[in-house]
Amino acid sequence: EPKTWNELLSNCDSLKGVGVTPFTIGTRYLWTAAGVFDYLNLRTNGYDVHNGLTAGKIKYTDERIRAAFANWKEMLERCSFVDNHASMDWQGGVAAFANGDAAMYVMGNFAVGAMKEAGLTNDQIDYFQFPEITPGLPMAEEAPADAFFIPSGAKNKEGARKFLAFVAHPETQTNWNKAIHQLPPNSKAEVGDDKFIQEGFAVVSNAAGLAQFYDRDAPAAMASEGMKGFQEFMLDPSKLDAILERLDAVQADVYK
Template sequence: MADLGLRSVSRRTLLKGGAAVAALGGVSAFLAACGGSNATPSAAASASAAAPSVAPSVAAPSTAAAPSASGTVTFGSNYSDAVPKKAIADVMTAFTAKTAINVTINTVEHNKFQDTINAYLQATPDDAFTWFAGYRMRFFAAQGLATDISDVWANIGANFSDAFKTASTGDDGKQYFVPLYNYPWVVIYRKSFWTEKGYQIPKTIDDFTKLGDQMKKDGLIPLAFADKDGWPAMGTFDILNMRLNGYDFHVGLMAGKQKWTDPKVKAVFQKWAQLLPYFDPAPLGKTWQESAQDLISKKAGMYFLGTFAGQQATDQATHDDLDFFAFPTLGTQYDSEMGIDAPIDGFMVSSKAKNLDGAKALMEYLGSADAANIYLASDSNDVAANKQADTSKYNAFQKSSAAIIAASGKIAQFLDRDTRPDFAGANGMQSFLQTFLKAPTQDLDKFLTGIQGFYDSLPPQ
């Protein structure tokens, strides 16, 4: 999966296991109920503490859309890591200061939040909750578990590009999602190391392979690569498919409109097999964190991953030494399109929201430049979705991210966010991609028939 929660240290993995074990023992609905009632009063407390000082400004109504909104909004959050948790609490405090609507944040550990989301949304969900754009958003919208917030979009629409609006739109053409930030999947390298070795950024795949040969001569792994957890390899599939077959084909394939048995898909795996000699030869026993360390410790020359890989560079000097570029072009008609994965995180309103006006007022605020600025002031690994957001405070890392996203004509989410989750999970694509990596020269037709067979065996949705 492409989500922040999976990316942090193994101690969290441990918690994940604990949650999973608990979920196996009990019914997930119970867990969700527990999670929901597990209120974290800190935000509410800090919000009310902040309220008196800002009371005068409340008199002047600042939310045009929902003047009737008041009371308390409950907010289910999966921002369970320290940095994003503080960042979102800051945003909520500012919202309360502005509108006098209190927000109670219920934080649930990231992976547990995802594992119990079905039951959570059906039982007693919070008014608003954190979620992801893409199929995962459209799915809950189609199941009637989210509230249409097109009216909010009428007010905040000008803050977002069409790409973000499309990513926030359900199958029925209405908006269900407010984006906050995203981050691109890119090739990351160490500036100082490359200057020392005289490496140049490869624009095309030929440059890339030449550079790879040179790196091998220099005793390096050209491209760090890890897939023990099953999901990182999806990023490689996505980029190769988009560069070879274009964004539209990729999205069609994810949606089940194209077949995995299509020769175009076979070409992707053939291309991948050609490039594998430049990848880390033993990815299946490594986590992305270990591969990021290979890059940082200069065992590997490059690493293709989301920019969150930067989290592994814990001291500032090393982090500042990291830079990245978009995956090289493959010499196809889709080179100019420059499609990339840049997953968007944001917010939705549950269909059972008790304080709907308050929740919509919150959505409107979350779609404002203010909210994005406050959030990114604390969490600087991502870039704002809001085009009005203040980019002058971006660090070099964020500036590069923003430039690459801006230069991309088409933006996909990520394989496991773009297709049905039962197909993407450990049962499906995660293990299929590992099967490929174990034997890249296997009979690809048989391999792809297996994938399509599995897709077809899933119940219709």
């Protein structure tokens, strides 16, 4: 398992040397590309800079963000992703992983089910934390949480509040998240014994910070254009300057 950026790149060289594409992905619905960007930015610049970007306080043309994209370009060149990823959804990206054409996937634990449905077993799947890029930088993680809300116009708010209390109860959280193979947000709930859940719990518990996900941390209008830019960059890194300048313009309009 690579612990550092250089170790990851070296692994990619070895994989390509035996005809295996290092990374699979499906970016048709864009958010998967955002996940890659999030980790590259978190590992290059840290949690505070990443939050500053999604909060509209740091420009996309900032040299720190350019540094994250420089690492992404190196990842595209040294590691590479499967061809035609822009035409596939995330489930489509699983196919190359399952048949051995690609070795790694920057993806959440929910993908394990799809991997097993594609014929893989626990013995054929493993997990490692996205490696360190900037030495000594505290390691923040992506940990988006699903939430329940009561609409302002709900007709039975009292019943809805009772339902939310039931959903939030530790026992409910334990049973629910064991069934869907996810981590419970209630600290008093029990974590399932699935090996991937256990590994994820250990990583999240020791994280320097938790980002939700680019399209949750940034306003919808910014996230939409940002994710288009991320996919465009993956397809043609030479367009970086134009992409970043365009995102600066969107940012200036969105965060008025």
